[in-house]
Amino acid sequence: MSNKHHVIDHNDMLALFESVQTTIGGYGIDLEDGKNFKNILEDSSLQNLYIEGFSEGINEDERRGFNILAKNIMENMVGLAENTNTSLGFLPQARMIMPLFRFMWPKMIMREFLTTVPLDSPEAVRYFFKPVAKTLTGQLVELPSYSPLGMGTPVGSWNAPFAVNVPSSTDLLTPVGLNSNNASIERKVVIVSWAGVDAAGATTGPDAAGDVNLVVDEEGKFQFSHTFPASGGAGPFTDVVTGTVNFEDGIISLSGTRSVDTVGKITSVGIVATATTAEENNAIKVGFDSRKIRFNITDLQMQADWSVQYEQDMKSRMGLQMQAEFIAVFGNQSQLSLDVALFQDLLFQTTKYNPTNVESFNANPTRAAFGYTVKEWANELLFKIERVSARIYNATNLTPATHMLINPMDMVWLRMLNSFDFKGSYDKDGQFGSSPEVGTLSNYLTVLCSPIVPAGRIVIGAKPAQESFANYIFAPYIPMTIYPYPLGNRPALTFLSRFGNEMLRPEGYGIVNIIY
Numbered sequence: 243m244s245n246k247h248h249v250i251d252h253n254d255m256l257a258l259f260e261s262v263q264t265t266i267g268g269y270g271i272d273l274e275d276g277k278n279f280k281n282i283l284e285d286s287s288l289q290n291l292y293i294e295g296f297s298e299g300i301n302e303d304e305r306r307g308f309n310i311l312a313k314n315i316m317e318n319m320v321g322l323a324e325n326t327n328t329s330l331g332f333l334p335q336a337r338m339i340m341p342l343f344r345f346m347w348p349k350m351i352m353r354e355f356l357t358t359v360p361l362d363s364p365e366a367v368r369y370f371f372k373p374v375a376k377t378l379t380g381q382l383v384e385l386p387s388y389s390p391l392g393m394g395t396p397v398g399s400w401n402a403p404f405a406v407n408v409p410s411s412t413d414l415l416t417p418v419g420l421n422s423n424n425a426s427i428e429r430k431v432v433i434v435s436w437a438g439v440d441a442a443g444a445t446t447g448p449d450a451a452g453d454v455n456l457v458v459d460e461e462g463k464f465q466f467s468h469t470f471p472a473s474g475g476a477g478p479f480t481d482v483v484t485g486t487v488n489f490e491d492g493i494i495s496l497s498g499t500r501s502v503d504t505v506g507k508i509t510s511v512g513i514v515a516t517a518t519t520a521e522e523n524n525a526i527k528v529g530f531d532s533r534k535i536r537f538n539i540t541d542l543q544m545q546a547d548w549s550v551q552y553e554q555d556m557k558s559r560m561g562l563q564m565q566a567e568f569i570a571v572f573g574n575q576s577q578l579s580l581d582v583a584l585f586q587d588l589l590f591q592t593t594k595y596n597p598t599n600v601e602s603f604n605a606n607p608t609r610a611a612f613g614y615t616v617k618e619w620a621n622e623l624l625f626k627i628e629r630v631s632a633r634i635y636n637a638t639n640l641t642p643a644t645h646m647l648i649n650p651m652d653m654v655w656l657r658m659l660n661s662f663d664f665k666g667s668y669d670k671d672g673q674f675g676s677s678p679e680v681g682t683l684s685n686y687l688t689v690l691c692s693p694i695v696p697a698g699r700i701v702i703g704a705k706p707a708q709e710s711f712a713n714y715i716f717a718p719y720i721p722m723t724i725y726p727y728p729l730g731n732r733p734a735l736t737f738l739s740r741f742g743n744e745m746l747r748p749e750g751y752g753i754v755n756i757i758y
Contacts, residue, residue, distance in 0.1 A: 262295035403512025435512035441477030479506025537742030599752035713750030
């Protein structure tokens with residue numbers, strides 16, 4: 243079988259059965275005879291051949307994770323086969339589990355959307371990291387922090403200059419939590435404004451004469467003057483302000499020729515400076531705050547009733563064609579059940595802990611005098627999607643959004659966008675092509691389409707390449723197993739999917755609501 247298909251349909255499943263049968267048949271094992279399946283469980287080399295056969299068609303990047311989970315499934319079935327309480331009806335149904343897993347696993351849309359970390363034990367601990375900076379005062383600042391760290395902490399700004407009295411000797415480092423032992427002042431210090439008292443004794447400024455925009459020289463010296471017009475028989479007065487900045491200890495010293503007078507003088511200046519730790523070799527340290535996550539396995543159960551006649555049929559020789567039919571029918575439901583469980587948790591966590599990253603798109607044009615086509619209006623949806631993606635980037639400082647989930651009914655809006663590259667087809671078992679991916683938007687967003695997403699709601703998220711920076715972890719352990727214990731008056735097959743899941747960074751997700 244070629245590697246053309248990742249997701250497979252009934253015909254592919256039958257071809258895969260036949261390929262595995264050919265390989266295993268060389269060792270005298272007939273997959274159509276349920277009694278022979280126990281031989282595979284008891285022989286580790288046959289197990290490996292069996293798993294390898296069913297992993298055919300899965301790309302190399304994902305085959306390792308598939309093989310880990312397949313091994314978990316086989317080991318679990320070995321334990322069930324050795325259990326004395328297991329009914330004789332186990333083996334005919336058990337041989338369905340591996341092909342069922344192969345059928346449903348690539349179809350899972352949440353496996354594509356979330357960071358998937360296969361587990362090899364029912365209780366596992368994983369470490370995930372958040373980048374942090376430790377300030378010089380010992381405080382941990384969670385990144386992204388967009389205030390300059392280490393290389394330049396601002397002292398005042400152009401919009402709000404730092405005020406220094408005239409006359410005075412003022413420490414520029416203390417207001418920003420630093421001192422001369424761990425920081426200094428960069429040499430570019432600018433005097434941008436002043437305040438004073440005019441000849442009549444009225445307060446003037448702070449920018450009555452406009453910005454000064456005087457740059458302190460290399461030695462830290464500066465001087466400027468201002469003449470206050472005569473008023474009420476007094477004046478005019480000219481005040482000359484002289485100052486020095488000690489770049490090493492951060493002290494600025496100011497004096498004025500009229501400082502001892504009550505009128506016609508400059509009382510303060512506004513400066514913009516930068517405190518730096520680089521020259522002191524004591525830069526802010528950026529590191530990673532590790533978060534230990536313990537995954538406790540959750541069981542998702544599905545039950546199927548069966549009759550005595552069905553049990554007899556299953557125990558008998560079951561053809562590969564019938565097995566492929568069974569897998570195609572039950573596999574879709576298994577995949578949807580697991581996808582829904584994960585999606586509902588993701589939606590709940592995002593809505594509760596990141597409620598601000600939500601945009602709304604009205605399906606009906608709302609702009610006044612909008613005179614274009616519906617296709618043109620669809621670009622308004624693209625604008626909303628891009629805003630949500632940008633917020634994700636701002637909040638995580640890791641990556642913009644990488645994936646989006648959308649209902650098939652809402653796909654019509656994307657199909658109208660020139661920036662959407664549709665890669666799917668509608669003629670493969672009702673699916674959008676050979677994988678959950680249906681295309682890309684704006685050359686960076688992978689679009690995933692599924693009925694599990696409510697119509698009118700688009701969920702957008704970031705899936706970082708590094709596992710340690712994950713936003714949401716899906717940790718499958720035994721993705722599919724079976725317990726054929728009779729429950730109640732009617733026998734039942736209990737299918738289980740065992741997995742862990744954990745939201746780590748709700749800020750890595752956002753929502754666009756479409757209002758119809």
